[in-house]
Amino acid sequence: MSGQRDPGESFLLSLGFPSLRIHRSFDHFDFTKPGRRILVIGPMGSGKTEYSARVWRDSRVALRKASSVSARTTTSGADRREIHFVRFGIDTERFKDYPEDALPYRGGYEHCGDCISQAGDSFALESIIADHPEAGTWILDEASFYDERVAYLIRNESDARGLVFILPTLVLNFRKEIFNQAARLLLENATDVFPLTAYCEHPDCIADSLYTYRYYNADGRECPALYFDPLIIIGGDRIKDDPHEPNYCTRCEEHHYLPGKEYTFFTLKPLGEAASRGDLKPLLAELAAIAGDIERSRLHASLKRLHLDGQDQRPENMAALLVPCIAEKALCYLFAEQNLLSADQLRKIVADLGLDRDYLRKRLADNRRPLEL
Secondary structure, three states: OOOOOOHHHHHHHHOOOOOOOOOOOOOOOOOOOOOOEEEEEOOOOOOHHHHHHHHHHHHHHHOOOOHHHHHHHEEOOEEEEEEEEEEEOOOOHHHOOOOOOEEEEOOEEEEOOOOEEEEOOHHHHHHHHHHOOOEEEEEEOOHHHOOOHHHHHHHHHHHHHOOEEEEEEOOEOOOOOEOOHHHHHHHHHOOEEEEOOEEOOOOOOOOEEOEEEEEEEEOOEEEEOOOOOOOOOOOOOOOOOOOOOOEEEEEOOOOOOOOOHHHHHHHHHHHHHHHHOOOOHHHHHHHHHHHHOHHHOHHHHHHHHHHOOOOOOOHHHHHHHHOOOHHHHHHHHHHHHOOOOOHHHHHHHHHHHOOOHHHHHHHHHHOOOOOOO
């Protein structure tokens, strides 16, 4: 506003600094404000969980203040200086090298003692909140992994009791799309959003990155995930050389490779729609080509046309065809995500083509569509 200076600018001017642009990278957390729903978003490595750890450290300082402070930080018996950290309960691999009570981030962790729980859905979270009425601030890790109900549980609890929720989470998936409906609803119901970036992890780039990139290591090469790769793959954060298991990093727009999007909507999904109407043969033929001789497949033809034969040649995308279980991934997409195949159709395709049952069982379970094959 005209005539008013930022307090930080006034302070620097008083020390003899010239007029400068003042940047505020992080202020101590304000525990006096009730009812906030704070989304902390960004790609892997951008510091989402470290933001939460800073809030945790601030709370340890704030709790040492005089008892008179509690009147400013407490609503309906819940003191916002009292923090409870909730892990998403399905992904146990991610935390196995940390202590049981750790709030982990890259480069370290904070001990939470008894102020930590695990929840796998919004109903479990609701019970945990009820069991800890003294906690006024809740750090909910990977909130986008929960069912959609979580967005309204968080909103109702913050409106009714002044609870504050800090939600370090991905809102974009490896496809550069809103992760799921839960992420969309969390964005709609947030009161504050802190977007964080990271350096692009391509070795030749130092640009700002907003995107999470999924890739596989196969035959010593980086192989980008196809667009129809299973949406959710549960596993740890370590680099993996098994071409069945993905790796993740953060990439800028230029170095985020995502082959197969046109193929998914131009070919794969229409084949699934035909199967849903009872015509399974075209899909079966395409999956047989993918599984048996991928150069005969329409998938290979699509990628070759776009990335080798076109004006904008990006041969890096062709490496996506080196990974195993591409037909299984296509089936998971059509069954678990698009709901176009029946269980009997899926079983028939798996049996007829001799596909990898163990791989498919695991990925269907990751995507909450478990099926006995």
